[in-house]
Each structure stands twice: as C-alpha cells, then as structure tokens.
Amino acid sequence: MNLAARTTRVVPSATLNVSATAKAMAAQGLDVVNFSAGEPAADTPEVVKAAAKAAITDGFTKYTPASGIDELKQAIVEKFSRDQGIHYEPSQILVSCGAKHTLYNAAQALLDPGDEVIIPAPYWVSYPDIVRLADGRPVIVETRERDGYALDPAQLEARVTPRTKALILNSPSNPTGALYTRETLEAVADVAKRHGFLVISDEIYEQLVYGETPFLSLVSAVPEIADHTLVVNGVSKAFSMTGWRIGYAGGPKALIAAMAMIQSQSTSNPASISQKAAVAALRDGTPFFKELLTDLSPKRRLMVDTLNAIPGVTCPTPAGAFYAFPNVSGVLGKRHDKGTVTTTADLATYLLHEAHVACVPGEPFGSPHHLRFTYTPTIEAIERGLKRVERAIRALT
Numbered sequence: 001m002n003l004a005a006r007t008t009r010v011v012p013s014a015t016l017n018v019s020a021t022a023k024a025m026a027a028q029g030l031d032v033v034n035f036s037a038g039e040p041a042a043d044t045p046e047v048v049k050a051a052a053k054a055a056i057t058d059g060f061t062k063y064t065p066a067s068g069i070d071e072l073k074q075a076i077v078e079k080f081s082r083d084q085g086i087h088y089e090p091s092q093i094l095v096s097c098g099a100k101h102t103l104y105n106a107a108q109a110l111l112d113p114g115d116e117v118i119i120p121a122p123y124w125v126s127y128p129d130i131v132r133l134a135d136g137r138p139v140i141v142e143t144r145e146r147d148g149y150a151l152d153p154a155q156l157e158a159r160v161t162p163r164t165k166a167l168i169l170n171s172p173s174n175p176t177g178a179l180y181t182r183e184t185l186e187a188v189a190d191v192a193k194r195h196g197f198l199v200i201s202d203e204i205y206e207q208l209v210y211g212e213t214p215f216l217s218l219v220s221a222v223p224e225i226a227d228h229t230l231v232v233n234g235v236s237k238a239f240s241m242t243g244w245r246i247g248y249a250g251g252p253k254a255l256i257a258a259m260a261m262i263q264s265q266s267t268s269n270p271a272s273i274s275q276k277a278a279v280a281a282l283r284d285g286t287p288f289f290k291e292l293l294t295d296l297s298p299k300r301r302l303m304v305d306t307l308n309a310i311p312g313v314t315c316p317t318p319a320g321a322f323y324a325f326p327n328v329s330g331v332l333g334k335r336h337d338k339g340t341v342t343t344t345a346d347l348a349t350y351l352l353h354e355a356h357v358a359c360v361p362g363e364p365f366g367s368p369h370h371l372r373f374t375y376t377p378t379i380e381a382i383e384r385g386l387k388r389v390e391r392a393i394r395a396l397t
Contacts, residue, residue, distance in 0.1 A: 006132070006133055006135070009129075009132040009133070010129040010132050010133060011129065011364075013125055013126060014125050014360055014361070014363075014364035015036060015037070015038055015125055015360050015364075015372075018036040018348070018352075018358055018359070018360050019034065019036045019037045019358065021352065021358070022034040022036055022037075022352070022358035025352075025356070030356055031356060032352075032356045032357070032358055033356065033357045033358070033377065033381050033382075033384055033385030033388065034358045034377070035357065035358055035359045035373040035374050035375070035377070035385060036358040036359055036360050036372075036374065037374060037376070038174065038237075038242075038322075038323070038374060039236070039237070039240070039242040039376065040237065040240040040242075040292060040322070040376050041376045041377055041378070042240045042291075042292060042295065043240060044239065044240050044241050044244070044277075045239060045240070045281065045285050045288040047280050047281075047284045047285060047288075048239060048241065048277045048278075048280050048281045048285060049277070050280070051276050051277050051279065051280035052273050052274070052276060052277040054276070055272065055273045055276035055277070056273060060272050060273065060276055061272055061273065062272060063268065063269055063272070064269040064270075064272050064275060065269060066260060066263055066264035066268050066269050067093075067094050067095060067256075067260040067263065067264070067269075068093070068094065068095025068096075068248070068269065068270060068275060069095075069272075069275050069276075070090065071275075071276075071279050072095055072248075072275045072276075072278055072279050072282075073090040073093040073095065074090060075278070075279045075282040075283055076088075076093050076095070076248050076250070076282065077089070077090060077093060077250075078282070078283070079282045080231070080250055083206075084217045084219070084220045085220050086217065086219045086220060086223075086226070086231065086250065088250040089253075091253055091256070091257075092250050092251060092252070092253055092256055093248060093249070093250055093256065094248060094249050094256050094259050094260050094263070095246065095247075095248045095270050095275065095278075096246075096247045096248065096249070096259075096263060096267075096270060097245045097246070097247070097267050097270045097271075098234060098236065098245040098246065098247045099202065099204045099232050099233065099234035099236065099247030099248075100126060100130075100247070101245075101247055101263075101267065102232050102234070102247040102248065102249045102259075103126070103127075103130050103200070103202070103232060104130050104133070105249075105259040105262050105263055106166075106200060106230055106232070106249065106255070106259055107130050107131055107133065107134035107136065108133075108134050108259075108262050109255060109258035109259045109261075109262055110134075110165055110166060110198065110255065110258075111131065111134040111135065111136035111165055111166075112135070112136075113135040113136075114135070114136070114137060114163055115135075115136045115137070115163055115164075115165040116136065116137045116138075116139045116161060116163045116164045116165060117131045117136055117137070117138055117139065117164075117165060117166045117167070117168060118139045118141055118156065118159055118160070118164060118166070118167040118168070118197075119131070119138050119139065119140055119141070119167075119168050119366075120140075120141050120142075120143050120149075120151045120168075120169070120170075121140050121141065121142050121143060121365070121366030121367060122143070122149065122173070122175055122176055122325070122362070122365040122366050122367040122370070123140075123168070123170070123365060123366050124170060124173075124174045124175070124202070124365070125364040125365055127168050127170075128140075136165070137163075139159050139164070140366055141155050141156060141159050142155075142366075145316065145327060148178055148316075149173065149176045149178040150178070150180070150181070150184050151169075151180070151184060151188060153184075153187035153188060153190070153191055156188065156191050157191050157195075160191070160195050160197070164195065164197045165197055165198065166197055166198040166199065166200050167188070167192060167197060167198070167199050167200070168200045168202060169188065169199060169200070169201050169202065169218060170202040170204075171201075171202075171203065171205075171215070171216075171320075172205040172206070172208060172209060172215065172318075172319060172320025172321040173205075173320075173321065174204075174205065174321055174323060175323050175325045175360075175362075175365045175367075175370070175372040176318065176323070176325045177317075177318020177319055177320050177321045177322075177323050177324070177325065178318070178319060178320075179209065179213045179215060179216075179319040179320050180216070180218075181213070181216075182216055182221050185216060185218050185221040185222060186221060186222055188218070189218060189221070189222035189224075189225040192225060192228055193224075193225060193228065196228070197228070198228055198229070198230060198255070199218060199225065199228060199229045199230070200229075200230045200232060201217065201218045201219070201229055201230065201231050201232065202232045203215075203217060203231060203232065203233045204232065204233055204234050204236065204237055204247075205237055205238075205320055205321040205322075206233060206238070207237075207238035207289040207293075208237060208238060208289070208292070208293065208296070208320055208321050208322060209293075209319065209320040210293065210296075210297060210300065210318075210319060210320065212317075212319055213319045213320075215320065217231065218231075219231060227252055228252075229251060230249055230250075230251035230252070230255060231249060231250045231251060232247065232248075232249050233247070233248055233249070234246055234247035234248060235247075235277075235278045235281045235282070237321075237322075238285075238288075238289040238292070239281040239285050239288055239289065240288070240292070241274075241277070241278070241281060244271075244274040244277055244278070245270065245271065245274060246270055246271075246274050246275065246277075246278040296322055296375065296376070298379070299322075299375040299376070299377075299379060299382055300317070300318065300322070300324070300375055301317075302375075302379065302382055302383070303315075303324045303373060303375040303382055303386065304316075304317050304318075304324055306382075306383075306386045306390075307324060307326045307373070307386065307389075308326075309390075310386075310389065310390045310393055310394075311330065311393065311394065312328065312329075312330025312331040312334075312393065313326050313327070313328055313330065313331065313393070314326065314327045314330075315327070322374055322375055322376050323372050323373065323374055323375070324372070324373045324374075324375055325362075325367075325370050325371070325372055325373075326370060326371055326373065327369050327370055328344060328347060328369065328370065328371055329369045331347060331393055331396065332344070332347070332369070334396035334397060335396060335397050336350060336354070336395065336396055336397075341396060343361070343363065343368065344361040344362040344363060344368060344369065344370060344371055345361040345363055347361070347371065348360065348361040348371060350392065351388075351389060351392055354392050354395075355385075355388035355389055355391065355392040356388065357385045357388050357389050357392075359371045359372060359373045360372040
C-alpha cells in the first residue's frame with residue numbers, strides 16, 4: 001500500500017511512547033516509577049465530575065455546535081477577562097478536543113506548503129510534527145539554558161523570511177518550565193508586528209506557576225498584538241482533566257472561523273459531556289489548581305535538589321509547569337555492561353530497563369543534553385525513583 005508522503009515526515013509522540021512502554025512494563029508486574037507522563041496525578045475535581053454526571057442525567061449527550069457550546073465559550077471569555085485582562089467576543093473562541101487539537105487546527109488553517117513556523121528550542125515534541133502535517137516547515141531557533149531559555153529577539157529576527165507565517169511561544173514551557181518575561185514578550189511582539197506574522201501563544205500551563213516569576217500572557221503584556229496572536233489553552237493540566245479532551249483558543253475572528261470550519265469537517269464537536277464539565281472547571285474550579293500547586297511545590301524542590309546531587313547532572317529550578325529538565329552532559333559517554341551511553345535516548349533506555357524508571361530523552365524536545373522528568377507522582381515515588389536513578393548513574397564507568 002502506498003501511504004501519503006506526510007506519514008513519512010512525522011514520528012510518533014516520544015512522550016506517549018515512553019509512557020505506554022512504562023505502563024506495559026507495570027502491567028507485567030514490574031515496579032516502574034513513571035516520570036514520563038505529562039499529567040497531574042490528582043483526580044479531576046468533584047465539582048467537575050458532578051457537572052458531567054448532571055449532563056448525562058439531563059440527556060446532554062447529543063451533537064453540539066462544532067465549535068463548542070455557547071455556555072462554554074462564554075465561560076472562556078470570562079476566564080480570559082478575569083485572569084489575563086484579555087477581551088474576546090464568543091465569535092473569537094473555538095473549543096476543540098484538547099489543546100493539541102487546537103494547535104493542529106491552527107496549522108491546517110494557516111499554512112500552505114512551504115510556509116515556515118519558527119519554534120524556539122527546547123520545544124514540546126509535537127510542535128514540529130503538527131507543522132509538518134500541514135506541509136509547513138518548522139524553523140528551529142536555539143535558546144540557551146544559561147539565559148533561562150529566553151528567546152533572543154535578534155536571533156528570532158534573523159530567522160524571519162518572506163515565508164514566515166507564525167511563531168510558537170510556550171510559557172510556562174514544556175519541557176523546561178521556563179517563563180517569558182515582560183521584556184522578552186515586548187521584544188518578540190515588536191518583531192512580530194514589524195514582519196506581520198502570527199504568534200501562537202500556548203499557555204496550557206498558565207496556572208501552574210510557583211511564584212518566583214509571575215505568568216504573563218503575550219496579549220496581556222502587549223494588548224495591540226491581539227490581532228496577530230492566537231492564545232491556546234485548555235483544562236487538561238490545571239484541572240487534572242487530561243482525558244476529558246477540552247482545549248480552546250482565542251484569536252482573530254477570521255482565523256477562528258477557519259479553524260472551526262476545519263474542525264467541522266474532521267472531528268465535529270468536542271464531547272458534549274466534557275464541555276459541560278469544562279464550564280464547571282473554569283467557573284468553579286479555581287481552588288483545585290491552587291491545591292495542585294501546593295501539592296507540586298515540595299515535589300519540585302525534592303526532584304530538583306535530588307537531581308543536582310547526582311554526579312554528572314545539573315538541574316535548574318523550573319518556574320512553572322511540572323517538569324524538571326536536567327542537563328546530563330556529564331553522564332554521556334559513560335559505559336555499562338551492555339554498551340555506551342552516547343545519547344540521552346540511550347540514557348533513558350538504560351534507566352528504564354536497568355532502574356525501572358521512565359523519563360523522556362531530550363532529543364525529541366530539540367535538546368540532546370537533557371532528560372525530562374515529571375514531578376507529579378507521590379513524594380514516596382519520587383524518592384524511590386530518584387534513588388534508582390542515582391544508583392544506576394553511579395554504576396556507569
């Protein structure tokens with residue numbers, strides 16, 4: 001069978017692959033500590049589950065408008081205004097089947113073959129492939145750990161060409177946990193305005209910020225960039241609703257309408273029950289993500305401190321999200337009885353099979369010197385897993 005060429009331009013999600021392997025090993029009875037999954041360990045809030053149960057009881061189980069129900073769009077409008085001072089009309093809102101689906105719709109609506117999208121590295125693993133699936137070309141701009149992974153406006157401008165259609169910003173970042181400052185956001189907005197490209201601001205981890213540096217949306221920092229910005233968010237991370245699959249976007253009407261049209265011919269509406277649950281999350285779920293931050297804060301400290309105590313490993317403290325992104329350059333090149341740890345993929349494989357600890361290599365994030373660890377498991381699991389990591393790394397020669 002001759003498959004479409006686009007299938008050869010993308011690879012499966014590295015994070016989902018590692019997580020699936022870890023779960024398969026656990027199903028075989030192995031005690032695997034899973035630091036790979038990008039989701040909170042906490043259960044979905046009761047107020048959200050109650051809204052979903054009520055939707056089922058009330059028979060709200062049929063098709064809805066493809067772009068989302070009015071009640072949820074209004075809740076999203078209220079959320080943007082309340083939390084970020086961004087003012088949209090419901091016609092500027094699209095509800096999709098998760099933030100990844102939102103990003104996919106945006107790429108399909110925006111890109112023609114050969115169009116370019118600038119992506120700062122390290123990046124979330126799916127950004128380049130979402131661009132490729134729309135026949136676009138990802139243009140990677142490196143950022144540096146010693147600069148807090150800030151995007152250099154001069155480097156950004158140097159990569160702009162007549163084919164540049166968009167820039168993807170992710171703050172707080174997956175995988176680094178880095179936050180963009182007002183200064184950086186203003187400089188990026190200046191480049192975008194002068195060259196006329198869209199900024200796709202992925203803010204899915206917006207609520208998961210630990211206080212050292214406050215979160216600031218691009219449109220909050222530079223309101224006049226609103227007509228050239230698509231703000232992407234969702235309920236998955238802050239409300240522990242990864243499986244409910246509700247993401248959303250606010251942005252220019254023409255782009256939102258085009259994304260909605262594409263969605264109407266692909267997935268149709270997001271699940272009706274999940275939409276009702278998302279209304280409850282956005283309107284009544286604020287106490288939950290505050291509790292989530294209280295739970296995550298000591299786990300973050302434990303993971304960062306423990307990783308920094310391992311020989312050959314250094315780990316900056318993430319400002320947001322729930323990932324640690326340790327630099328393991330000092331471990332690469334070492335050997336074990338079955339071979340040499342040449343890449344972070346080698347190291348992740350070694351840790352999975354020798355220490356029964358699952359983490360994600362840095363290469364799929366555009367960073368060949370790092371691993372990504374999620375610090376959402378229990379304190380006990382973090383302690384147990386990192387002890388195994390330390391023993392395994394110390395065993396290398």
